[in-house]
Amino acid sequence: xxxxxxxxxxxxxxxxxxxxxxxxxxxxxxxxxxxxxxxxxxxxxxxxxxxxxxxxxxxxxxxxxxxxxxxxxxxxxxxxxxxxxxxxxxxxxxxxxxxxxxxxxxxxxxxxxxxxxxxxxxxxxxxxxxxxxxxxxxxxxxxxxxxxxxxxxxxxxxxxxxxxxxxxxxxxxxxxxxxxxxxxxxxxxxxxxxxxxxxxxxxxxxxxxxxxxxxxxxxxxxxxxxxxxxxxxxxxxxxxxxxxxxxxxxxxxxxxxxxxxxxxxxxxxxxxxxxxxxxxxxxxxxxxxxxxxxxxxxxxxxxxxxxxxxxxxxxxxxxxxxxxxxxxxxxxxxxxxxxxxxxxxxxxxxxxxxxxxxxxxxxxxxxxxxx
Amino acid sequence: xxxxxxxxxxxxxxxxxxxxxxxxxxxxxxxxxxxxxxxxxxxxxxxxxxxxxxxxxxxxxxxxxxxxxxxxxxxxxxxxxxxxxxxxxxxxxxxxxxxxxxxxxxxxxxxxxxxxxxxxxxxxxxxxxxxxxxxxxxxxxxxxxxxxxxxxxxxxxxxxxxxxxxxxxxxxxxxxxxxxxxxxxxxxxxxxxxxxxxxxxxxxxxxxxxxxxxxxxxxxxxxxxxxxxxxxxxxxxxxxxxxxxxxxxxxxxxxxxxxxxxxxxxxxxxxxxxxxxxxxxxxxxxxxxxxxxxxxxxxxxxxxxxxxxxxxxxxxxxxxxxxxxxxxxxxxxxxxxxxxxxxxxxxxxxxxxxxxxxxxxxxxxxxxxxx
Numbered sequence: 171x172x173x174x175x176x177x178x179x180x181x182x183x184x185x186x187x188x189x190x191x192x193x194x195x196x197x198x199x200x201x202x203x204x205x206x207x208x209x210x211x212x213x214x215x216x217x218x219x220x221x222x223x224x225x226x227x228x229x230x231x232x233x234x235x236x237x238x239x240x241x242x243x244x245x246x247x248x249x250x251x252x253x254x255x256x257x258x259x260x261x262x263x264x265x266x267x268x269x270x271x272x273x274x275x276x277x278x279x280x281x282x283x284x285x286x287x288x289x290x291x292x293x294x295x296x297x298x299x300x301x302x303x304x305x306x307x308x309x310x311x312x313x314x315x316x317x318x319x320x321x322x323x324x325x326x327x328x329x330x331x332x333x334x335x336x337x338x339x340x341x342x343x344x345x346x347x348x349x350x351x352x353x354x355x356x357x358x359x360x361x362x363x364x365x366x367x368x369x370x371x372x373x374x375x376x377x378x379x380x381x382x383x384x385x386x387x388x389x390x391x392x393x394x395x396x397x398x399x400x401x402x403x404x405x406x407x408x409x410x411x412x413x414x415x416x417x418x419x420x421x422x423x424x425x426x427x428x429x430x431x432x433x434x435x436x437x438x439x440x441x442x443x444x445x446x447x448x449x450x451x452x453x454x455x456x457x458x459x460x461x462x463x464x465x466x467x468x469x470x471x472x473x474x475x476x477x478x479x480x481x482x483x484x485x486x487x488x489x490x491x492x493x494x495x496x497x498x499x500x501x502x503x504x505x506x507x508x509x510x511x512x513x514x515x516x517x518x519x520x521x522x523x524x525x526x527x528x529x530x531x532x533x534x535x536x537x538x539x540x541x
Numbered sequence: 542x543x544x545x546x547x548x549x550x551x552x553x554x555x556x557x558x559x560x561x562x563x564x565x566x567x568x569x570x571x572x573x574x575x576x577x578x579x580x581x582x583x584x585x586x587x588x589x590x591x592x593x594x595x596x597x598x599x600x601x602x603x604x605x606x607x608x609x610x611x612x613x614x615x616x617x618x619x620x621x622x623x624x625x626x627x628x629x630x631x632x633x634x635x636x637x638x639x640x641x642x643x644x645x646x647x648x649x650x651x652x653x654x655x656x657x658x659x660x661x662x663x664x665x666x667x668x669x670x671x672x673x674x675x676x677x678x679x680x681x682x683x684x685x686x687x688x689x690x691x692x693x694x695x696x697x698x699x700x701x702x703x704x705x706x707x708x709x710x711x712x713x714x715x716x717x718x719x720x721x722x723x724x725x726x727x728x729x730x731x732x733x734x735x736x737x738x739x740x741x742x743x744x745x746x747x748x749x750x751x752x753x754x755x756x757x758x759x760x761x762x763x764x765x766x767x768x769x770x771x772x773x774x775x776x777x778x779x780x781x782x783x784x785x786x787x788x789x790x791x792x793x794x795x796x797x798x799x800x801x802x803x804x805x806x807x808x809x810x811x812x813x814x815x816x817x818x819x820x821x822x823x824x825x826x827x828x829x830x831x832x833x834x835x836x837x838x839x840x841x842x843x844x845x846x847x848x849x850x851x852x853x854x855x856x857x858x859x860x861x862x863x864x865x866x867x868x869x870x871x872x873x874x875x876x877x878x879x880x881x882x883x884x885x886x887x888x889x890x891x892x893x894x895x896x897x898x899x900x901x902x903x904x905x906x907x908x909x910x911x912x
Binding site for chain 1: 554571574577835852874883885888
């Protein structure tokens with residue numbers, strides 16, 4: 171299937187290849203298993219996903235022989251993170267369907283490409299300037315003329331590769347702090363809330379949407395996601411439309427998360443939602459769907475990848491997901507005792523600071539607002 | 542730990558050994574993974590559980606060397622079916638905690654031992670007589686003097702090893718039909734409904750109860766389980782009490798299912814519920830707990846086995862679970878499209894008649910009655 175398309179749903183018993191061995195790969199593998207699908211994790215190092223997969227390959231993303239062997243024994247490939255090298259995805263896509271496709275990877279791997287792509291779709295982003303040297307950062311800061319954030323174009327996540335910068339600050343120090351990597355300077359926005367659109371798009375273009383969670387970050391890392399969001403219905407509908415426009419433009423297959431800032435009801439309707447970034451994969455802010463929906467984001471991603479009909483994204487409960495970072499996971503005995511709490515641990519050995527060790531979901535009756 | 546007790550909860554990262562590689566072992570392994578526990582499946586043949594386990598051993602239950610090697614690399618052992626040989630459980634229990642214990646196996650493996658045990662606890666069972674020859678069957682039928690069922694004492698499940706028998710019937714043929722195996726003749730009861738008590742008992746004796754589902758069998762195999770049950774609250778409370786009495790008497794650890802006949806409100810209160818049989822394990826009639834509860838029967842079984850605090854057994858939705866037997870599973874594409882349906886496939890290749898290939902759970906708002 172060199173065109174990257176599956177013509178028919180993959181029958182139960184087929185094998186889904188997953189690039190990456192972290193907790194997202196683990197939860198994808200568990201969702202695939204629910205549907206009677208086997209999984210094959212491919213990663214250069216073992217990790218949480220290895221423990222629950224049917225098969226595993228420990229090999230590098232540049233190892234073409236290993237990639238070809240992997241492609242031969244799987245029926246479709248997906249990935250748990252957006253930094254899969256384009257060459258890797260391209261090599262595999264010549265042999266087996268790879269979903270979401272290369273275009274989504276290309277756009278999401280580079281903040282400049284991403285912002286340019288979004289702007290081209292007429293989707294608001296924070297004012298930004300590319301900067302490839304400290305002189306360009308200085309110039310960009312003068313043009314933006316307000317508090318800003320300097321972010322590397324590539325390989326930033328969970329607040330890494332970022333530094334705050336305001337007019338008058340020491341630009342050289344900021345430039346050094348991001349290791350002189352090509353960057354984007356974007357204006358820091360005063361937002362009322364952060365939210366994400368969680369869209370799933372089937373191979374035939376069918377779209378489905380989970381309720382948009384409100385997200386709270388701490389130190390640049392997601393701390394909590396809650397549904398339902400206490401935002402006006404029209405703004406939530408608009409967030410879904412933005413997600414849909416991006417998914418359609420990328421001819422996307424699978425779950426797509428779009429992180430946004432909500433500037434509040436005082437802003438003009440079309441400018442209330444500003445896209446922060448795109449994650450072409452299942453997303454931490456959708457973990458609550460495991461416990462609050464009949465079909466989780468992980469299962470719907472697998473369904474899309476396997477060319478299955480999408481499952482319902484409806485929510486049966488209100489939900490609040492909290493990440494267990496680092497030593498917070500050591501409280502598992504206390505958490506395990508809490509009535510109604512859904513505990514998820516990823517099986518990671520070392521509780522390093524800021525490391526995502528697990529999460530908990532607290533459920534309440536459907537209409538509750540829980541913040 | 543030769544006394545079969547764990548003193549402290551098994552930390553995440555520990556390994557739960559599971560005897561048996563079927564769908565129950567598979568769902569136990571997936572529940573363990575949610576809690577960050579690794580799994581090791583031990584079975585003489587590969588099966589659905591192998592696909593999701595961290596480690597697997599393919600070896601016989603009589604292979605003492607393989608059992609000893611297995612015991613060395615796991616932190617506790619449980620089983621997915623009651624026909625684990627007592628010698629196997631005993632060999633393992635000398636090396637590692639085995640839960641639920643040998644007593645539960647001993648009682649549940651033999652219908653005569655089970656009925657004698659229940660009668661000893663004052664729990665009503667259908668009138669019965671042991672029968673070790675066709676002459677004894679004839680005598681037992683005369684004593685019961687009503688329509689009856691001849692059941693082998695051992696290795697019966699899903700309606701296998703059973704034959705109906707009424708006064709005047711050809712006893713020799715019935716005796717031949719069960720291969721002249723030691724048997725129990727029990728009176729056939731006219732019941733209004735079948736239900737099961739789903740009890741979970743922690744190592745410290747703490748008890749928790751899932752709502753009792755009403756069960757519908759077809760051809761001796763479970764077809765459907767629904768909660769909430771439209772039975773009087775006092776009878777449902779009585780069903781839970783029966784489950785608790787059995788679990789306590791067996792010093793049980795884990796999930797215990799007790800299948801019962803409900804004779805209806807016209808019978809005397811103490812005689813409305815008649816125990817049919819005990820399953821010392823997670824049970825098909827509790828599969829709805831995966832989708833309708835924060836903590837499923839599988840997770841609570843693992844929690845008990847790992848000496849964790851029990852999780853809440855509360856239900857957030859009404860639920861109706863239907864088994865997918867044989868070719869019914871071939872309808873997966875239609876089922877996958879049904880809004881709100883939770884689809885579970887076990888990854889079995891061959892859809893033989895009557896084989897449990899998967900199940901579906903339909904959810905509705907909590908208070909609905911769905912039959």
